Amino acid sequence: MKIGITGTGSYIPTVTTKNEDFLSHNFLDTDGKDFAHENTVIIEKFKAITGISERRYAQPELNTSDLGYLASEKAIADAGINKEELDYIIFAHNFGDLTPGKIQGDTLPSLATRVKHLLKIKNPNCVAYDMIFGCPGWVEGMIQAKAFIQSGMAKKCLVIGGETLSRVVDKHDRDSMIYSDGAGAAIIEANPNSGEILGHASATYANGEAYYLFFDKTYDEDGCSDTRYIKMHGRKIYEFACTHVPQAMKDCLDKSGTSIDEVKKIFIHQANEKMDEAIIKRLYRLYKKEAPEGIMPMSIHKLGNSSVATIPTLYDLVRNGELENHEVQKGDVVMFASVGAGMNINAITYRV
Template sequence: MQIAITGTGSYIPETVVENQDFEKHEFLNSDGSSFKHDNPVIIEKFKAITGIGERRYVAKNLNTSDIAFLAAERAIADAGIDKEDLNYIILAHNFGDVAYGQSQGDTLPSLATRVKHHLRIKNPKCVAYDLIFGCPGWIEGVNQANAFIKSGMAKKCLVIGAETLSRIVDPYDRDSMIYSDGAGATIIEAKENAGQILSCASATYAHDEAFLLFFGKSYKSPSDATRADRQENTKYIKMYGRKIYEFAVTYVPQAMDDCLKDSGVSIADIKKIFIHQANEKMDEAIVKRFYGLYDMEMPEGIMPMNIGKLGNSSVATIPTLFDMVRNGKLENQSIQKGDVVIFASVGAGMNINAIVYRV
């Protein structure tokens, strides 16, 4: 039985926020002190490291479950299936629906349930649930869908990665420039001659690494009682960037290698690596180290990137990137039927996973 990705769809927000839009921001160190460089220099260095020149934010009237639904509609149409035949809807996110101007995430009911409601699916045996797994959430959802189908519990699954990170960033943290919004969806089903998941790998490192990404207070100290009350009760996404970089380049290449060995495919047969769009320099270092395990140079064009235009949308980066390449929407990048590709991600938890897939 071949388990394949038979449909893809994505939602890329229309609002473009360019790097220069941050030039008047007040960026602070974690202790609240000012940087010694002015913003143009900070932004230039940021661009050199991350590769990000612009990112996308959702419109004020949309939320994570809304854009997840829009991506899901497109994936269902692309696969040409009846939505009532879906056995599972797995929605990977991290913060729930955070309404514009609010700080509290809403996950009651689950976002997957909301997507099922928006799709107007009547079948009660279509089970909808959320998956919280950090940035590797979409890959983990595909791994679970693969397991459900292999076990006979399902025939068709909808796996979505969606996030609106723009609503949980601290505007005084320069890392806020990394994050963006987006949604990507895929249909996973057993179908002959449509592709095949060859192997999967997942791991959680939580002994010393659990809180490398966390929720923390703003870097801006409150200046009055009203502001103090608001900031004491508001947390934002925070991270230890250098430690995450070191963790990722150490452990992700090995997870990719383990997954590749389980697949029985030669590294010479890999056509593309779809890696979580977290940071251009880090992603390049991961892939170079992966090929270094085989005493090989990283092949030119092996790693499609859209982070420069779309930023880091967490669980949405890989499914939106795959959808773009699959449909010829990324310049100088394409895949053909029969190509073998790797999906790989790292994120909060700290979680790592990978899939070797034959298109």
Template structure:
């Protein structure tokens, strides 16, 4: 039976580094525009304790999300040792399109996937390029879609990218702005022969929209003096935290159980880098569903240095571990891993994968 396998990965980590201390002079406000009854040093220290974020990366001023996507795509193509002309699909996950530095308008015409195909100079018209909007789980969903194309027999090679420049859509007066960062990650998903034991084993995807649809949303600045027609990324943090802890472990269990693989075989979990304490709680609850302790080192983390780059967190984290760029973390042939994410929509997904 034909399955889908990741044959190459690539990432682009922006060079502009912003440490927490650089927010010391920020004017953080409450949602009603009032001032906090705390010094910025206290706010920043509490922020680090909860999220684990020490610093984050921002895109260079002259680059947009599609540029970052192109850089990551080039590396994935090189890693997989394929000819880009042989690609059947380019699937690019993002949320805000190309937002140029110091502008307020999102640009998605043409699609970012088309822009990447253009930058790759691909002539093949049968290489179909399109974007998906699925919140932070967008890249994982793109991999799921690539697998579907391969299993349907209409694709053999797909390029899946997650790219975002969240630093361009944050309200600098909202302390949550410290969470977000920029980056891009990509992978090549290829059809495997029937004798291969590696590849995607199973997946699960869910959308919760009845009450949860607007847990992440676009809203005005907390500074009443700012243009009220300009919108920024906003979130109901506590609601998202509680939602994720309740629902993400269940979705991960659905994916793992569908694979028929034992929990004891899971070596690594690559989870969306949203919040260190939230991610740790999700992993604890997941293993608790199987009445198992959490294995040491099962959850690689990159949020401390890279922040939350939305759709880019999972693919960049995966690339970093596969390339040996995270200390004491590795994936060996035959290892079973989980890819999992949660985000705007509210969407959740997970993939069980064997290397």
């Protein structure tokens, strides 16, 4: 029984924020003091490391659940299914709906339930729940959907990854330039005409690594001490990812019985261009090979890091021929791989 993707969709917000828009920000170090360098230098170094030149932010009237709904509508239409036939809606996110100007994330009801409501699905047997698994949440949702279908508990699932990280960043933290908003979705089902999940691997490292990404107050000592923002130990995350992700990807490939030479594209979480490049190089070194040119599509330059939304959005763009110099054909073997808060890692080997 082939279990795979029959439809994809994404929603890319319309508000473009460029690096130069941060020139007037008052960036502070972790101790609340000013940096020695001017913002022009900070931004130049940021772009050299991350590859990001601009990112997308959601319009104020749209929440994470709205972005997920808009991506889901496209995925359902692309798959050509009746939405009432969905058995599960799995929504991967980290912070719920974040209304501009409010200091709390809203997850009551779940975002998956909100999407089901917006889609006007009447079937009560369509179960909707949220996945909190850091940036690898959409990939993990795909793994769970496959398990449901393989066990006979479901026939069709909708898996969504969405985030509005622009609303949970500390404007005094230079890392705030990394984050962005967006949503991607996929229909997964048992279908002889679909692609096929060939194998997967997941891991959680929480013995010292659990709080590499965390919630904390602003770096501005005059700011509200009760409001929390996304924070990270960037160097530790970089080292962790380069050490552990390549091996997890190799484990995934080996379990699926797939050769590294068969892999046509690797859709890796768009976290940091230099980090992603290092991960791919190290993966190929494990096989004593060089990474092929063009193996890794990248959207981070224009879209930033939208967490769980990066992989489904990227795959949808390439699948529909909307990313220059990249395409996938029926029968191609590709990989999805991610790392993020938890610290969680996962990967999927997939035949298109």
